[in-house]
Amino acid sequence: MPDKPAAELPIDARLIRTLLEEQAPHLAEEPLRHAADGWDCSVWRLGDTRAVRLPRRALAAPLVRHEQRALPLIGPAVAATGVEVPTPVFAGRPGGGYPWSWSIVPWFPGSRGIDVPRPARAAWAGALAGALRALHVVAPGDAPVNPVRGLPLQTRADSVGARLSAVAAAGAAPPGEVAAARAAWADALAATPWSGPPVWIHGDLHPGNLIADGGRLVAMIDFGDVTAGDPAYDLAVGWLAFDPAGRAIFTGALRDAYDAATWTRARGWAAAIGAILLDHSDDNPDYAAIGAEALTELASDA
Incomplete structure (x- = not known):
């Protein structure tokens, strides 16, 4: 693929804590650490069993919304085969100065x-x-x-x-x-x-x-x-x-x-x-x- 584009806004632990405190306070005190930055999203571990997935650029913002729309529909049937999918456990919305939708998803060890x-x-x-x-x-x-x-x-x-x-x-x-x-x-x-x-x-x-x-x-x-x-x-x-x-x-x-x-x-x-x-x-x-x-x-x- 072409060289990975730079993030269009900074994503750090402070931003994620703010989003969690505003929208998912029951998870706001979970340990948080950076896992990876892909082409489209930044992924942060949230505790041991979850991750936060946030778009890094405007072009990627619809992709998270697509996952939030589609995975609840298709996830159960696929998971029934024994192969998991990252169906969001929480669908976040813009806030805290962050302009796009974001998700909390399961973290799969392996x-x-x-x-x-x-x-x-x-x-x-x-x-x-x-x-x-x-x-x-x-x-x-x-x-x-x-x-x-x-x-x-x-x-x-x-x-x-x-x-x-x-x-x-x-x-x-x-x-x-x-x-x-x-x-x-x-x-x-x-x-x-x-x-x-x-x-x-x-x-x-x-x-x-x-x-x-x-x-x-x-x-x-x-x-x-x-x-x-x-x-x-x-x-x-x-x-x-x-x-x-x-x-x-x-x-x-x-x-x-x-x-x-x-x-x-x-x-x-x-x-x-x-x-x-x-x-x-x-x-x-x-x-x-x-x-x-x-x-x-x-x-x-x-």
Whole structure:
């Protein structure tokens, strides 16, 4: 991805304490410590079992509202599979000089999926498949709208073509792998589009947004891009996260749920996301590695 943008306003412990004292006083005395700053949100541990999630910039403010809208609807069904989601336990509002909505969410102990070696992720490929089966149900007409995720691939044809060309020009992946990615993208563009009703999709599903504990998948997190559309976007995680053995478990567990065209589009999305991550992850080697490995996986099963 492009370099992470700077926060548009300072987020510190004093601000969060003020918000808690005004809106959630029953939690205002809990221990508070900074956990991470992502592209869109700052995350702070609140006690042992919760976290505070606050947008860092105006463009991210709607994402928290989308989570507050969608996760209470989809969270219970996904959690019933044994994979948790960060359904807000408190939906905060602007206050204390802070202009945007914010949330208190559960904190899930474990490791980022990105920190689990790719072969070891096979242990939770079936669990992720079950969670997506529960997630990919028909969404209501007022589901959050994302301008990119879950749309027909043709809407991204020029952009993804340019990304693949940039990867090739930079030598960011071997020529054979770039060729395999181009072929996967071309096949996806030619595949039958999604003709069913829009279903809920995570919209940003990759190993960095999965939490694991040993061989167990604990949670899917960061639903800021949640939207309704073509489930193929989420299914691209089969190449973003897994090696051939893990991918065989993942796709096998879902083979009755999606037709061949959907899996072809999923491979195309994996090529697209891999190229995007490779083209613009100079400041984040973890995400560049996801992109490189995705193109390697596509080439391995071409």
